[in-house]
Amino acid sequence: MDTAVTKKTTADALEHWKSRSTGWKITNFDAQPRDDIFNIKLASALCIHPGSNILDVASGTGEPSIWISKLLEEHKGATITATDMTYEMLNIARERAQLLNFTNIRFAIASMDRLPFADNSFDGLTCRMGLMFPKDKENCVKEAHRVLKAGGAATYLCWGPLRSNPAFQLFSEAMKNYFHEKFPIREVRHCLGEVGAITKLLHQAGFSAVNEEVISYKREVTRGDAYFRQGIARTWPDRVAEFTDNDWAPLLKHTEEVFSVLKKGSKFFIPINANICRGRVK
Numbered sequence: 001m002d003t004a005v006t007k008k009t010t011a012d013a014l015e016h017w018k019s020r021s022t023g024w025k026i027t028n029f030d031a032q033p034r035d036d037i038f039n040i041k042l043a044s045a046l047c048i049h050p051g052s053n054i055l056d057v058a059s060g061t062g063e064p065s066i067w068i069s070k071l072l073e074e075h076k077g078a079t080i081t082a083t084d085m086t087y088e089m090l091n092i093a094r095e096r097a098q099l100l101n102f103t104n105i106r107f108a109i110a111s112m113d114r115l116p117f118a119d120n121s122f123d124g125l126t127c128r129m130g131l132m133f134p135k136d137k138e139n140c141v142k143e144a145h146r147v148l149k150a151g152g153a154a155t156y157l158c159w160g161p162l163r164s165n166p167a168f169q170l171f172s173e174a175m176k177n178y179f180h181e182k183f184p185i186r187e188v189r190h191c192l193g194e195v196g197a198i199t200k201l202l203h204q205a206g207f208s209a210v211n212e213e214v215i216s217y218k219r220e221v222t223r224g225d226a227y228f229r230q231g232i233a234r235t236w237p238d239r240v241a242e243f244t245d246n247d248w249a250p251l252l253k254h255t256e257e258v259f260s261v262l263k264k265g266s267k268f269f270i271p272i273n274a275n276i277c278r279g280r281v282k
């Protein structure tokens with residue numbers, strides 16, 4: 001890509017995530033570390049020891065970095081650096097860490113394809129739902145390889161195919177019916193969804209012992225769960241920015257009706273499908 005195209009792509013991406021951050025902010029209901037399956041899997045792929053130096057890229061509002069920061073508290077001198085290209089997203093993570101008084105976490109604005117760190121700086125690297133978005137994914141993974149020490153490992157977690165994550169389709173449908181206009185699905189989310197796609201990138205970047213695994217489960221959600229509000233606000237923040245609780249109530253009721261195809265008894269069972277891939281630096 002020539003420089004002018006790269007600059008335009010980066011500016012568009014920044015604008016996109018900056019506008020999304022308002023939706024992430026209003027649905028960041030508390031600062032607490034989240035022990036969800038994705039964070040647990042990413043953290044368990046790390047070999048943490050006293051003095052460990054971990055890098056999380058595309059950290060957004062702090063997943064998994066806040067969770068890892070909590071785990072590092074038991075390891076003297078261990079630190080995590082949370083990074084993201086979007087100041088507005090990362091600032092929410094910083095506020096969470098401040099509220100929690102976590103002192104082993106640092107923050108840096110960084111694009112995954114040009115990491116502002118020296119070679120051989122980190123023992124482990126994590127990335128949750130970030131690698132799908134940059135145009136130059138190959139370079140992003142090469143950068144990860146460069147900043148990791150020998151023996152260090154990178155672990156990427158990305159959404160599986162759209163067909164295995166029907167919630168995205170249902171959210172889109174609910175918005176379309178409610179507002180009577182199109183709400184296209186962001187297909188880019190699923191561009192690394194086929195098993196083997198992340199593995200290929202890691203091999204190309206020189207990682208060894210590459211191992212990819214599918215995470216597939218049904219998330220149990222009850223009526224009124226924040227899940228529905230979060231799904232809408234984080235994807236279409238501009239449509240709900242001014243919403244009061246009275247505005248939300250009928251939209252959420254309608255959304256739950258659309259999701260009733262996934263309902264059994266009083267609960268919704270939301271299929272979740274993602275791929276997690278780890279590779280080691282020789």
Ligand SMILES: C[S@@+](CC[C@H](N)C(=O)[O-])C[C@H]1O[C@@H](n2cnc3c(N)ncnc32)[C@H](O)[C@@H]1O
Nearest residue numbers: 017058059060063085086089111112128133134
């Ligand atoms: C779906 S959010 C995931 C955030 C967080 N890891 C999580 O799981 O909640 C994707 C994040 O990737 C960031 N991002 C997108 N492209 C990036 C790039 N080239 N370099 C660094 N961050 C990027 C966005 O700013 C956004 O915060």
